[in-house]
Amino acid sequence: MGRIYNFSAGPAVLPEEVLKEAAEEMLDYKGTGMSVMEMSHRSKAFEEIIQEAEKDLRELMNIPDNYKVLFVQGGASQQFAAVPMNLMKNKVADYIVTGQWAKKAYLEACLYGKANIIASSADKTFSYIPDCSDLPVSEDADYVYICENNTIYGTKFKTLPNTKGKPLVADVSSCILSEPVDVTKYGVMFAGAQKNIGPAGVVIVIIREDLITEDTLPGTPTMLKYKIHADNNSLYNTPPAYGIYICGKVFKWVKKMGGLEVMKKRNEEKAKILYDFLDESKLFKGTVAKEDRSLMNVPFITGSDELDAKFIKEAKAAGFENLKGHRTVGGMRASIYNAMPIDGVKALVEFMKKFEDENLS
Numbered sequence: 001m002g003r004i005y006n007f008s009a010g011p012a013v014l015p016e017e018v019l020k021e022a023a024e025e026m027l028d029y030k031g032t033g034m035s036v037m038e039m040s041h042r043s044k045a046f047e048e049i050i051q052e053a054e055k056d057l058r059e060l061m062n063i064p065d066n067y068k069v070l071f072v073q074g075g076a077s078q079q080f081a082a083v084p085m086n087l088m089k090n091k092v093a094d095y096i097v098t099g100q101w102a103k104k105a106y107l108e109a110c111l112y113g114k115a116n117i118i119a120s121s122a123d124k125t126f127s128y129i130p131d132c133s134d135l136p137v138s139e140d141a142d143y144v145y146i147c148e149n150n151t152i153y154g155t156k157f158k159t160l161p162n163t164k165g166k167p168l169v170a171d172v173s174s175c176i177l178s179e180p181v182d183v184t185k186y187g188v189m190f191a192g193a194q195k196n197i198g199p200a201g202v203v204i205v206i207i208r209e210d211l212i213t214e215d216t217l218p219g220t221p222t223m224l225k226y227k228i229h230a231d232n233n234s235l236y237n238t239p240p241a242y243g244i245y246i247c248g249k250v251f252k253w254v255k256k257m258g259g260l261e262v263m264k265k266r267n268e269e270k271a272k273i274l275y276d277f278l279d280e281s282k283l284f285k286g287t288v289a290k291e292d293r294s295l296m297n298v299p300f301i302t303g304s305d306e307l308d309a310k311f312i313k314e315a316k317a318a319g320f321e322n323l324k325g326h327r328t329v330g331g332m333r334a335s336i337y338n339a340m341p342i343d344g345v346k347a348l349v350e351f352m353k354k355f356e357d358e359n360l361s
């Protein structure tokens with residue numbers, strides 16, 4: 001069997017040339033006679049890999065010098081605790097809850113201090129982004145938290161909230177590198193790599209230097225202290241070395257493709273193909289407010305659980321994998337991250353048209 005079109009929300013599709021290159025280097029990385037998987041993280045070869053990965057990411061995202069880039073572990077979920085443990089000096093933080101990942105982060109913060117929900121879209125099953133232009137930001141809030149792209153529900157903040165001067169903390173797991181961003185608008189951004197970058201096991205934290213302090217909450221584990229990772233250039237302990245190496249290759253691929261402006265155009269083009277079809281279809285429909293639609297995760301339904309199941313089964317047989325919606329919401333979801341080719345989206349829409357013709361009664 002050849003490669004299928006993989007619409008998984010994560011771990012997700014990687015650029016084919018990255019996988020091929022990694023395969024070629026598997027037994028002998030650049031004359032070292034070993035795989036990066038077998039290499040000491042203190043070796044010169046690995047030092048070059050991690051330094052170059054950081055350099056390329058900084059270039060791609062235009063990350064200013066007063067921000068640190070950390071490669072850490074523990075999944076994006078670990079950051080739900082690391083953020084309050086490092087940032088909750090006043091033990092107060094404001095959360096905007098636009099889906100399950102933001103809710104999980106909020107619940108985690110409740111373990112460490114007073115976390116307030118200052119806006120939410122739970123009233124309409126997270127199908128929109130609330131107006132965040134004038135929020136009741138707490139005077140003593142240490143930060144305001146968002147999940148910028150809601151992987152499960154398929155919504156995205158098109159405008160960042162007005163945090164009234166408080167640092168913005170954003171979970172960008174499912175939108176990092178999908179379009180240019182102004183890093184200076186954020187205090188902290190973090191992302192699990194397994195969506196738009198690739199290998200699960202790596203988490204990228206981009207944090208403004210003044211937010212990195214010794215003054216963490218009592219009991220903060222050493223491994224969760226941003227300062228430890230910053231002071232040690234992400235080499236305090238053994239990092240997820242092979243994953244970082246693949247991240248570096250993906251950064252090079254994004255650069256070669258033309259950078260984030262080009263990624264944005266490509267992603268808009270892909271998403272438009274799918275959303276235009278959903279808007280016209282007599283069988284399928286999108287589930288979220290049009291103005292808040294994500295470029296990365298596109299949920300849709302037929303309105304019938306039976307037809308949804310039939311579609312997912314037939315799509316799989318035709319080579320379109322992982323189209324089942326998140327287990328908590330059902331329906332379908334096509335995740336169309338950077339590495340999904342336009343042809344994959346076109347082929348999916350053709351398949352959906354055919355399914356519609358065959359199943360419209």
Ligand code: PLP
Nearest residue numbers: 075076077101151171173174192
């Ligand atoms: N945040 C977002 C936006 C996600 O989509 C996910 C996972 O899908 C997570 C956090 C959790 O990531 P992890 O499994 O790396 O902890």
